[in-house]
Amino acid sequence: MERGFSPDMTHGGTARHLWVEGVFEKSMWTGYKSKGRRQYFVETFRCAACGALRAYATEPK
Structure with missing residues (x-):
């Protein structure tokens, strides 16, 4: 497992979740x-x- 975080992107209006x-x-x-x-x-x-x-975080941004 790798350390990471999921930023709160709701202010920008995006529907995509990130890691x-x-x-x-x-x-x-x-x-x-x-x-x-x-x-x-x-x-x-x-x-x-x-x-x-x-x-799952599989698709690079």
């Missing part, structure tokens, strides 16, 4: 520092039988 590698570092301009870090879009899947959720 960013590393420890969260605040940035005055974008809210978090992302330069030079790998970023992935996150997809979440739901089990129709029990409702369990699983999230």
Whole structure:
């Protein structure tokens, strides 16, 4: 497993969820520092039988 974080992107109006590698570092301009870090879009899947959720970060941004 790799350490990373999922920034709150709701203010910008985006519907895509992100995972960013590393420890969260605040940035005055974008809210978090992302330069030079790998970023992935996150997809979440739901089990129709029990409702369990699983999230996967597989598509590079």
